Amino acid sequence: MIEKSYLNKLEEHKGIIYKMINLYADDGEDRKDLYQEIIYQSWSAYPRFKGEAKFSTWLYKISLNVSLSFLSKKKKQIQIKNPDSFDYYFEPLELSERADWLYRCIRKLTDIDRSIIMLHLDGFDNTEISEMIGLSRNNTNVKLHRIKQQLASLLTGK
Known part of the structure; x- marks a missing residue:
């Protein structure tokens, strides 16, 4: 069972x-x-x-x-x-060019930042993310904001 x-x-x-x-x-x-x-x-x-x-x-x-x-x-x-x-890629995946670029940019983040953004993109709220990662909710909020800024910069090349 x-x-x-x-x-x-x-x-x-x-x-x-x-x-x-x-x-x-x-x-x-x-x-x-x-x-x-x-x-x-x-x-x-x-x-x-x-x-x-x-x-x-x-x-x-x-x-x-x-x-x-x-x-x-x-x-x-x-x-x-x-x-x-x-x-x-672990297995052949059909990713759009934009999705491929996003994965490449996410790979440039630190280990913990990669985890935070992927959990966020998968719909977990900040409380759940903070519990899984082991950070305070406030620290998670701040890190997520900074990660988004960093990804925006990576994605736009600015």
Whole structure:
């Protein structure tokens, strides 16, 4: 019963995992490793999921924590490439030119800023974002405002 429930919810919210992979893994092998680690960690934690938060919120938090840990380990192993040179798709996606440009600009943000803007773009409110990220709501509000300004500058080239 738990297995089927987990798999159904995972299938419904798999886009969350793909977004994190696209934002935090540099190449195909890293994406595969990160995907497996997120699945493993979420499966291990699922018996403790009490439903106090939405499954999507819970999965975001796990995916984010695993991604940041993964990135931290990778940074210790090698230097990160220039963000403009990333091949950042986990699976073939049909993105418009504008969406592709937005992803490239988001990749230039700091790790935590990437997470904040993606959660915001996915419709989470600032209270939910602050809880997932571990910042105060006020700090999240300020960071989100600055991120939007930074992205506007990146997107317009100003």
